[in-house]
Amino acid sequence: MSGKHHHYKGPEVSCCVKYFLFGFNIIFWLLGASFLAIGLWAWAEKGVLSNISSITDLGGFDPVWLFMVVGAVMFILGFAGCIGALRENTHLLKFFSVFLGLIFFLELTAGILAFVFKDWIKDQLNLFINNNVKAYRDDIDLQNLIDFAQEYWSCCGAHGPNDWNLNIYFNCTDMNPSRERCGVPFSCCVKDPAEDVLNTQCGYDVRLKMELDQQSFIYTKGCVGQFEKWLQDNLIVVAGIFVGVALLQIFGICLAQNLVSDIKAVKANW
Structure with missing residues (x-):
């Protein structure tokens, strides 16, 4: 067996x-x-x-x-x-x-x-950026995010630097007592490679200059357009x-x- x-x-x-x-x-x-x-x-x-x-x-x-x-x-x-x-x-x-x-x-x-609906998305992106431009000084994390985006994409505002008129600290109204009046955040500034220390006041009064003169100091292209260009390139x-x-x-x-x-x-x- x-x-x-x-x-x-x-x-x-x-x-x-x-x-x-x-x-x-x-x-x-x-x-x-x-x-x-x-x-x-x-x-x-x-x-x-x-x-x-x-x-x-x-x-x-x-x-x-x-x-x-x-x-x-x-x-x-x-x-x-x-x-x-x-x-x-x-x-x-x-x-x-x-x-x-x-x-x-x-x-x-x-x-x-x-x-x-890419055109509608673009309009919503404009609205989103402008709404967050208004709240720029209200939240430190939001502020850092906007600064990162503007530095990374070499842009300023949704369509351009004048979008910063929406922010109470940067608008150009006569009633605005802020030292940042008619300026932009430092992240809009064109960086000077020779500068070792970040100049956080580089955007002061820059929008009082003529538009052509502004190009020497700050980015004049909007973040929506720059983001679209970045998407196409990548x-x-x-x-x-x-x-x-x-x-x-x-x-x-x-x-x-x-x-x-x-x-x-x-x-x-x-």
């Missing part, structure tokens, strides 16, 4: 898929936690009451909220993916894949709408980033669905 035993080997959960999905999501989980922690820390530093009141103010955009929203979404998705894969929990895995699919669909829809890179993000999302959905199918197949043989 033979001592060999034949064992039936049923379906199994793929360890490669399981732990790859776990590793794939733990990175996003940690990144989401970091963004959320930075956002909450900045929110606490500014004061809870001031930030609650800023929610109702649609004129200004607070970058802290961007960190918090992105961080919260990444944290929730990463958590669902990690725990779902590790514990072989089909509910969490389905939540992960559906949520990720919804985000992918929203991104795709936004991309199509942005192409179809179209391949921008498109590559969007395609890469989309492929990562599709890959994550496929992994989660594959793992769900394996778990269901194993449970069906119990």
